[in-house]
Amino acid sequence: MLEQEVNRCQIQEWYPKFKSVSIKTLIHELPESFVQYLLDDSGPFLLPLSISNEDALPNRIHKPEEEEDYEVSEGSGDESEQTSPPPSFPELELQIMESIETLGGAVFPKLNWSSPKDTAWISSTGTLKCTSFSEIALLLRSSDSLVHDLCHAYDSCIDKTSSRPSSFFLALRKWAPSLRPEMEFRCFVRGQHLVGISQREVTGFYPSIIECKKELEMAMQQFFMDEVRLKFGLENYTFDVYVRKDGRVKLLDFNPWGAITLPLLFTWEELGKDIEDGNMLEFRLVESQCGVRPGLKTAVPYDYLDTSSGSGWDQFLRNADEELRRQTQSSDG
Numbered sequence: 001m002l003e004q005e006v007n008r009c010q011i012q013e014w015y016p017k018f019k020s021v022s023i024k025t026l027i028h029e030l031p032e033s034f035v036q037y038l039l040d041d042s043g044p045f046l047l048p049l050s051i052s053n054e055d056a057l058p059n060r061i062h063k064p065e066e067e068e069d070y071e072v073s074e075g076s077g078d079e080s081e082q083t084s085p086p087p088s089f090p091e092l093e094l095q096i097m098e099s100i101e102t103l104g105g106a107v108f109p110k111l112n113w114s115s116p117k118d119t120a121w122i123s124s125t126g127t128l129k130c131t132s133f134s135e136i137a138l139l140l141r142s143s144d145s146l147v148h149d150l151c152h153a154y155d156s157c158i159d160k161t162s163s164r165p166s167s168f169f170l171a172l173r174k175w176a177p178s179l180r181p182e183m184e185f186r187c188f189v190r191g192q193h194l195v196g197i198s199q200r201e202v203t204g205f206y207p208s209i210i211e212c213k214k215e216l217e218m219a220m221q222q223f224f225m226d227e228v229r230l231k232f233g234l235e236n237y238t239f240d241v242y243v244r245k246d247g248r249v250k251l252l253d254f255n256p257w258g259a260i261t262l263p264l265l266f267t268w269e270e271l272g273k274d275i276e277d278g279n280m281l282e283f284r285l286v287e288s289q290c291g292v293r294p295g296l297k298t299a300v301p302y303d304y305l306d307t308s309s310g311s312g313w314d315q316f317l318r319n320a321d322e323e324l325r326r327q328t329q330s331s332d333g
Contacts, residue, residue, distance in 0.1 A: 001259055003157045008234055009254040010112040012169040021227050022251040024174040026099040028092065035168050037087050038140055039150055048137050049088040093133040099172045100131060106175035109136045111168060113153065113255075116143035129175050136170075148260065156259035182206035183243045186264055187220060188271050190236050190257065194224045196271050197283040198264040200240060202293040205286050216243055217283045223249035265291075 007013060012027050019025070037048070100107055108115065108128035119142040120128050123135065130136045140146060149168070154160045184200035197220055199209070209216065220241060228239060228251070236257035242250045255261040258268055265284040286292055 001156050001256055002159050003154055003161065005234055005237070006113075006154060006157060006256050007165070008232070009237065009256050010165070010169070011110065011171045011253070012112065014232070014254050015171070017231060018227070018251050021223075021249070023176065024103060026103060026172050028095055028099070028170045028172070030168045030170055031089070031092060033087075034089050034092060035150070037089075038146070045141065046086045047134055047141070048093070049086040050132075050134050051088075051090045051093055089133075096133050096136065096170070096172065103172060103174040106131050107136075107172040108175055109139060110171050110173065111140070111146055111149045112165060114145055114149050116140055116146055118145045119143045129177075136172075140170075156256075179242060182209050184240060184252065185216070185220060185243065186238055186240050186255075186262075187224060188238050188257075188263070188266070189224070189228075189234075190271060192229060192235055194221060194229075194281055196263075196266050196281065198266055199285045200264065202264050202286055205289050205292055210285055210287060213283065213285060215247065217281070219243055219247050219249055221281065223251075227251070265293075 011025070012029075015022060015025055015027065106129050109130060110116075115128060116139040117128065119139045120126060122142055123129065123139065128139065130139065149164075151163055153164060154162060181201040182199070182204065186198045186200050187194060188196040188198070197217065199206075220243065223241065227249075232239075232254065238255045238257060238261055240252040240255070242252055244250065263271060265286070266282075
């Protein structure tokens, strides 16, 4: 994998070309001071001081039983023990609040590549829905998954020259409460050919999409040919889509081929072999409860499980696949 391939998958790079077929998004370049704020874990967890106190979250996040850790004894002359003032980013906050209003009052945030999916539990709604700068800062500042964007974006690149991009961007995407997770799919492109499609939400079994599998496949194939194949500019990559009730397809994201991008119901070896053998496109869904992947019971999104070769989850998934094949062969017989 090359740095240019990773860079091409940044939302600020691909969105302008594909905005007519994607979710409405407004993008802000982040000041370096805010990036350093996201990376700083040297002191108490302070949210930025908001220029508006309306509906603002508490500036400091800590447990009541730890209150004494933040108190300063009377007469203490050691200023190092004083609580640091909360950071403030008034210009960025104004820009973000204007964008939130433009996008209908609610957004979900992501950086160059990743969204803070691992911190959805911390929000009042249990989702990535944000209506204020403070909510966005809370999700971003709490996220471990964003460390990839901030520090390790090029770790898998053979021509790695840096650990991070020169600039970071915050993409605010219009919140769509009616999106159904079972209608999200990941498409795999190798050699500019669509070789695989996988159900995106693999922690659930949805009989309704099995009934319309052929129609879904045709819609995504046509979308790839009409809107993606000649416009994206890479040989190998993945892209995520959402298929609406009316059959129209919306582009959600691009990801590099391999590395940290999950192949979901495939393996990377299978996907590479498909194109070498000249096989037709394969579309995989969770076809029964036996095929459901881990995620919900672990309280960890499937995207953030360690499924690398040799890991515990890797072995578990291989065993699950083998069991599913045995059951399928048994039912066919």
